[in-house]
Amino acid sequence: MNRITVNSDEFRVIGYDPVEMLMEVEMRDGAIYLYSDVPMAVFDDFMAAEDMWEFYQTYIDECYPNTQVK
DSSP: OEEEEOOOSSEEEEEEETTTTEEEEEETTSOEEEEOSOOHHHHHHHHHOSSHHHHHHHHTTTTSOEEEOO
């Protein structure tokens, strides 16, 4: 999984595995969530979003199966 440190008040690191369609989201508080079945286009749009938190809440958080891994 390729992980990218982001400049965000809410997120620390975002990772994505295009083969498995898995996205990992590490929050500033250290919590890590793993989202499955995330299309690459959604990941790309998330990374390019002007407001990453709004995009996350609207298009990711309740839209894809997830588990908290930390």
